[in-house]
Amino acid sequence: MKLSWKQGLSVWAATSCSLLIAAWLNYYLSDNGFIKEPNQTYDYIVVGAGTSGCVLAAKLAGSNSKVLVIEAGGEPPWYSWVPLIAPILQGSQHYDWRFRTVPQKFAAGALHGNQAFWPQGKMVGGSGQMNFLIHTTGSPGDYDSWKVPGWDSQTMKNTLDDLTCWTKGNPKPKPFASRPSFLLDDEPEMCSAPVLTEIENSTSCSENVQHNQCPSAAIKLQRVNATEKPLLKAFLDAGRACGHSVSDMDRWSDTGSFMASHNTIEGLAGHRWSTYQSHLMPAMKRHNNLHVLTKSSVTKLVWKRKKVIGIQYLDNDGRIKHVKANREVLLSAGTIKTTQILQLSGVGPPHVLEPLDIPIKADLPVGENLQDHLQVPLFVELNSSVSMNVIKMLNPRQFWNYLVHGKGALATSGIEGIATLTKTRENGKSSKPYGMLILFNMGSINADVYTSVANIKKEAFHRWFPKSNNLSQEGFVLISVCLHPRSRGHVRVVSNDPTQPPEIDPAYLNHDYDVQCSIDTIKQGVELLNTEAFRALGAKLHWPTFPECGGKQGSDNQRYMECLVRTAALTMYHPAGTATMGHEDNPDAVVDPELRVRGVKGLRVVDASVLPRLPSGPPNSVLIAIAERAADLILKKD
Numbered sequence: 001m002k003l004s005w006k007q008g009l010s011v012w013a014a015t016s017c018s019l020l021i022a023a024w025l026n027y028y029l030s031d032n033g034f035i036k037e038p039n040q041t042y043d044y045i046v047v048g049a050g051t052s053g054c055v056l057a058a059k060l061a062g063s064n065s066k067v068l069v070i071e072a073g074g075e076p077p078w079y080s081w082v083p084l085i086a087p088i089l090q091g092s093q094h095y096d097w098r099f100r101t102v103p104q105k106f107a108a109g110a111l112h113g114n115q116a117f118w119p120q121g122k123m124v125g126g127s128g129q130m131n132f133l134i135h136t137t138g139s140p141g142d143y144d145s146w147k148v149p150g151w152d153s154q155t156m157k158n159t160l161d162d163l164t165c166w167t168k169g170n171p172k173p174k175p176f177a178s179r180p181s182f183l184l185d186d187e188p189e190m191c192s193a194p195v196l197t198e199i200e201n202s203t204s205c206s207e208n209v210q211h212n213q214c215p216s217a218a219i220k221l222q223r224v225n226a227t228e229k230p231l232l233k234a235f236l237d238a239g240r241a242c243g244h245s246v247s248d249m250d251r252w253s254d255t256g257s258f259m260a261s262h263n264t265i266e267g268l269a270g271h272r273w274s275t276y277q278s279h280l281m282p283a284m285k286r287h288n289n290l291h292v293l294t295k296s297s298v299t300k301l302v303w304k305r306k307k308v309i310g311i312q313y314l315d316n317d318g319r320i321k322h323v324k325a326n327r328e329v330l331l332s333a334g335t336i337k338t339t340q341i342l343q344l345s346g347v348g349p350p351h352v353l354e355p356l357d358i359p360i361k362a363d364l365p366v367g368e369n370l371q372d373h374l375q376v377p378l379f380v381e382l383n384s385s386v387s388m389n390v391i392k393m394l395n396p397r398q399f400w401n402y403l404v405h406g407k408g409a410l411a412t413s414g415i416e417g418i419a420t421l422t423k424t425r426e427n428g429k430s431s432k433p434y435g436m437l438i439l440f441n442m443g444s445i446n447a448d449v450y451t452s453v454a455n456i457k458k459e460a461f462h463r464w465f466p467k468s469n470n471l472s473q474e475g476f477v478l479i480s481v482c483l484h485p486r487s488r489g490h491v492r493v494v495s496n497d498p499t500q501p502p503e504i505d506p507a508y509l510n511h512d513y514d515v516q517c518s519i520d521t522i523k524q525g526v527e528l529l530n531t532e533a534f535r536a537l538g539a540k541l542h543w544p545t546f547p548e549c550g551g552k553q554g555s556d557n558q559r560y561m562e563c564l565v566r567t568a569a570l571t572m573y574h575p576a577g578t579a580t581m582g583h584e585d586n587p588d589a590v591v592d593p594e595l596r597v598r599g600v601k602g603l604r605v606v607d608a609s610v611l612p613r614l615p616s617g618p619p620n621s622v623l624i625a626i627a628e629r630a631a632d633l634i635l636k637k638d
């Protein structure tokens, strides 16, 4: 599509504004707690400055211990702070590990070689510096079903409550029914809506919460406001019309509900609120016993018999170096790299380590139990001007609004609405949420960018998103997610070279449950589009016309639906489970309930790999809570 002079002017203005934003963010976020050369010894070494590592390091440094954080990537680029444009980090040579799976037998039909691309953050802030900022807390049943002592729903709720920024003068939440929720924008629309009983008693809408009243080490949230977002309003109205409840995200319940999304965005400046910002940055300013070494990649653990006493790493010039830990090494390198470091250090199953002649230090099922959420994104065309698209985004007013007020499209992640879906059992009680619907407000999708970062075949993409060439297209992407997949895969080292990626096989859709669960979720989404709320906006779902799925598209054709899921399901970017926590006598457990690696001294794992099962939603805030609790467990021992 050729740009008109007006659009050309917009692009020019957009570029100028971007440079201004860059300069401003650089000023706003600058700090100087980074080191070039570490000391020889620290009390704790935290491997990886991602979502979990930043929290852990900040808390440990607060105890006056000497802490080293070692991170393979560098500092994040300025644009990673701007919520809407952060996804362009995906596929970056500098900031993304760019993992890819082995060819999938039962899934990924629309992808070249049936291989899924897995972006994972490689920078300070980790994947939390490139994610879509959705905040969810899972549901109580998630934690109780783990059956790991100390990680029950009540403990997780308390930890999440303590972490979340609440209201002025009320930092410690009262019991659910009487306390205000963590609203940051008032929203009368939601108050007058029929909502669950818990929220009816809440004073949330009358409280005026200011971001600057939040303590720094808190999860700050911004709730998308349905009074300003007609598309979100339609989503909530449609949910209600289909018999679902509409409530606030701040609800601790296994019952499904439709909600305005809460996103981890700093509301005053409108920038990403990752754990780099919330935890590590303030801790670096406050504690000179906290050192952060970047562009240094840990390759192995250093042992003294069965005790880990330090790490080996490659510095930025490729030189091998070592640092000692007096107390513990804490692996927070994310599911893939934590697994690789453990296996290369001799912690893993013999069938993986022996072929590479790696001496076994602990025979544990490291790398098994790999799981991920899968999403099926479908495009819904609209004939009303209620959505975001490229042309609207390039309007200089958007940039001005962002720069001056921290508001507008750039200050959002595009994720506006979330719905968790439950089924009613025979006994009348509802099940744990099985599916999630996500409203992603974006009418135009750039084919070149999307196909290259997700490895999608061009032809499949055009059958999937046929209007993607139109930069002023109105519409949105309706994302369906199966929340508790049963397929399990693995991560395994296949080379002694730490710079070579391990084999990643999520075994997507190996289990038939996952296919049916995805189909059921999509069907619930399709029902919404037939309501008056969406009809009024001219909503029209585009069923992808993949040739392998036959000629009769639609949710009443089971064959088509199964084929659609097996062709169009993509990673939701939540790999987890490869160093699962568990009870002492659970043979599948790699770490004990205090996250210590079993049979090894001086070593814990604190990141997404310890999740026994994924929670009912994106896991970032859950991982923050786990890292907070892990720090308490570690410090209790001192």
Ligand SMILES: Cc1cc2nc3c(=O)[nH]c(=O)nc-3n(C[C@H](O)[C@H](O)[C@H](O)COP(=O)(O)OP(=O)(O)OC[C@H]3O[C@@H](n4cnc5c(N)ncnc54)[C@H](O)[C@@H]3O)c2cc1C
Binding pocket: 047, 048, 049, 050, 051, 052, 053, 070, 071, 072, 073, 090, 119, 120, 121, 122, 123, 124, 125, 126, 127, 128, 130, 131, 132, 133, 134, 135, 136, 296, 297, 298, 299, 332, 333, 334, 335, 337, 338, 341, 572, 573, 574, 575, 606, 607, 608, 609, 617, 618, 619, 620, 621, 623
């Ligand atoms: C594109 C994307 C979108 C997402 N969207 C959401 C969302 O909207 N909401 C949500 O809740 N979750 C989301 N997630 C998931 C969430 O961000 C992750 O689950 C979470 O960040 C994982 O945290 P972690 O601590 O396990 O690992 P990470 O945050 O990935 O941190 C690992 C860190 O370790 C470093 N590292 C790795 N190897 C080494 C080594 N050898 N030496 C030194 N350092 C090393 C890495 O560079 C990285 O900085 C998304 C993830 C992605 C990738």
